[in-house]
Amino acid sequence: MREFRIFVQKEFFHIFRDRWTTLILLVLPVLMIILFGFGITTEIRNTKFAVYDPSRDDATRGIVNKLETSDYFTLDSYLSSPSQIEQLFKEGRVGFVVVFGEKFYHSLLHTGDAKIQLIADGTDPNTASVLTNYATALINTYQQELLARQQIASGIQRGITAETRLLYNPTLKSAYNIVPGIMGMILMLICALMTSVSIAREKELGTMEVLLVSPMKPFLIILSKLVPYFTISIVNYITILLLSVYILKVPIAGSLVLLTALSLLFIFVSLSLGILISSLVEKQIVALLISGMLLLMPAVFLSGLMFPVETMPDVLQWFSHILPVKWFIIAVRNVMIKGLGITSILKEVALLAGMGVIILVVSIKKFKYRLE
Amino acid sequence: MNPVSKDNFTVTHALSCKNISRSYGKVKALGNISFDVEPGEIFGVIGPDGAGKSTLFRILTTLLLPDSGSASVEGFDVVSDYKKIRKIVGYMPGRFSLYQDLTVEENLRIFATLFNTTIEENYYLIKDIYSQIEPFKKRMAGALSGGMKQKLALSCALIHKPSILFLDEPTTGIDPVSRKELWEMLRKLKSQGITIIVSTPYMDEASLCDRIALIQNGEFLKIDTPKAIVESFGRRLISVKGDNMGLLLKRLREIPGVISCFAFGDSHHVTTERDGNSADSLTADSLRFALEKQGHTNIEITPVEANIEDCFMELIAR
Incomplete structure (x- = not known):
């Protein structure tokens, strides 16, 4: 346990001694919420x-x-x-x-x-x-x-009058759409991208070589890397919720407990993805590109955050189904914006849990106890 | 690969290696390496870059699997008993592999904790070498000089009191003073009973080892004590200096009776047959005569004792 603790501590040192890593992990989420929430807007005014x-x-x-x-x-x-x-x-x-x-x-x-x-x-x-x-x-x-x-x-009554009313977001505020999306992106960014890059760094700099020739179980080495990113994800989750409720005025319509449980599930899926990526690559830049191109970009485009998925070509729609972030965003919308209960998101929860377990099993199987 | 039971090895060997081969794709890195290391020995693996030293070290430290052959460290098989080996060895890779953004002390503490010990518990082992970098213990490891980095890396590899120490090119890229200090440290560790396997591209470090293996293109050319290797050099060696060393080297190689000639620092080392009775054999005097006849000036000729580098050059020329 002592070695696990010191490794967690070491990981925090890595993060907070690098100014840019700290900025990306703690300031970027706030910036994104504010930029997307206020700057990029589909509302029409004046x-x-x-x-x-x-x-x-x-x-x-x-x-x-x-x-x-x-x-x-x-x-x-x-x-x-x-x-x-x-x-x-x-x-x-x-x-x-x-x-x-x-x-x-x-x-x-x-x-x-x-x-x-x-x-x-x-x-x-x-x-x-x-x-x-x-x-x-x-x-x-x-x-x-x-x-x-x-x-x-x-004195004659005729004609059909169609009256449109937009539910859940009566004033058409774009923040309602943005907050679940940002939440998905940020959690993905921190858990999957940062985790995979930090494990790839140990390999690239050769420190993994020394760590492997030691009695510490490789699984514990990986687990000690997850703890800091998990903690930071929670901090960001809380920040995003506070910002969206008090700054963007997007209320949490549903249960906060359910929303938190859902987010924890998604964090678990993203962390597993991060481990999987890092077990496949040797270089930080490759880890970065894979997480960026295969996870983050599709998360922005295919998750329905910016464009409706329904209008995309079939191939892209199928692809969007395998993205955990898409299901997370749908579920967050249901709980946070529509205020629905657990029964409304059973499908999404089941899919996320399934994905998480499969990814974790594959990445443990793929994990290398040697250099090859 | 056939699994080899522990009984097949003589347990008295600290390390035993039988017919280890390893390739990367089509490139052969190691071919048929066999050797034993006795407890408390300093065993040097000496050869140029790319000879296969690091691959051998990684197989012995359980980081790579051999394609064929078997090896055991302290009686444990490097493939099946890898977990046990990882508890008892100290490994220092050829590349600086510590955390550059952590301080000297933090690095050492992490490695101590990794092996379930503390700096205080085994401080006596690293005291000689760590005390030199201790004044900088609050400095980031990345900001240390090359020599200090190696001292820290050695301290980290030693802090858990391993019974066998693998040092992959510990003296590459550091200054001569630090090199000397590192070797003094290794002698002290030997006296503590720690077996040391060390690789180096520097032939002049061979004499500091108890036994050495000369390695080239993934194969051991010779395994013996440095003294025995030097003595087995069965030829006469003559050092030649003069004006226009470049031309001199070319001409020397053309002279009948010269078996080989290599540039060696500020002189050329010429190998001839030791037996001076045959008609075309060269002595120092006849060599001087031949060169002066060709018009070379300022010729200095001295018979010299062969060293490891001469032996190495002769072995690869065969």
Whole structure:
């Protein structure tokens, strides 16, 4: 036990004597939460728009007024000709342009084919679709209000009104989506990447050679490496939760105990992954590349953190299924954001536990008691 | 590979190695190495870089498996009893393998704890060598000089009082004074009863060992005491100096009766037949005559005693 303790202590020395390692382990998570939580956002607020309106009647003014009075948009300018539209986008002054057809109000009332066009910058498809969705919704609202007034006047009730309501994240705050994702990424980064690199370092610098020629069980050497990273993961888990609740205002809707248990399970899976990687490689840079390319990058792209997995090609979707982080993020969303209980995440928990056990068994089998 | 039971080895050997071979892919690193080391002996494995010294050490310290052959350390088989061997040996790899971001004292403490002992318990063993680096015990190991690093590494390999010590090129890359101190240390350890297997590329360190093995291309050329090896050098050796040493070397090799000639420090060592009766045999005088006839100037010719390096060169020239 004495040798185990001194090895854990040695591992902490390695971490805290290297300024960059300390920074990555303790400051990076905080930075990521703040950057992703505030900086990178899919929320729309005060986006400027321009209008080309050859009709200039009650209806077009009503729609422009509706857009402008919303929280999302502010009117930039009225255009005198459609040829100015492209210039506006090139300057990047506006998020979208509203183009009305001629005799808009007249067409709306009589022929029913009043034309309205929304033009957005497709180079950023996410923002463009969010902008046009919001604008369309506002225009629809205006239309319904207009129809309602006429119906009251004519006394006839007709038409279907679809009212959209977004559950769990009513204000469409992107932090709700970001927090589970960041949590998955950070835990993965610390447990899998840092662990595999630190074991690979012992091999690369030749210290593993000396450690192996000793009575200490190789398994204990590895275990002593896991303790510090496990501890730091817990610290980061707590930091992320505190930041998200108090800074990003994302409440923990479900059980904190369940969320913690889930995170511990994921930490276990990630640590096993770290050992597996380190048992396969001899160099730190290879460990870094494997964890970075095979774990972290897919975690960002395929876990649904940034893009919905459902819209990806089948091959990528299948690949995403074998990523532990994907199941972790789904489960965290269910528990933390939706406030669901254990029954809702049984599948995810079973998958994570299964993955963890398989990875751990394989990595113990693969572990080398000699240099080859 | 046939598992060899412990009984097949004479237990009196501290180390016994039978027909060990090892290849890396198609490259043969060791071929048919056999030797025994007696308890309390300093056994030197001497040969140039890439001769297979480190591979041999790694097989004996259970870090690599031999392709064929068997070896035992203190009676334990290096393959089946590897766990027992790891408890009783001290190993210092050829590359500095301590934690550079830990202090001198922390490194030593870790290795003491690793073997379930304490610095205090075995301090007497390392006192001579560790006391020299102790003033710097709060310094990071990475900031030590080459000689001090080796002293620390030796202290770490010794702190658990191993019965047999494997030192892979302990004197490579360190200054002459530290080299001398390290060898003095090894003599002292020998007097404590510790068996020492040491490798070195420096031929002049051979005489400090009790017995040596000359190794080249993964094969032992000769195993004997340094004295016996030198005495077995069955030829006459002449040291030649003069102007234009480069040309001199070339010309010397062309002279009939010269068996071999190698640059050796600031002179050339010429090997000739010892038996001076045959017609083309060369003595120091006839060599001087031959060279002066060719117009070489400032010739200095001295008969010399062969040393290990001459023997090594002669053995690989065969």
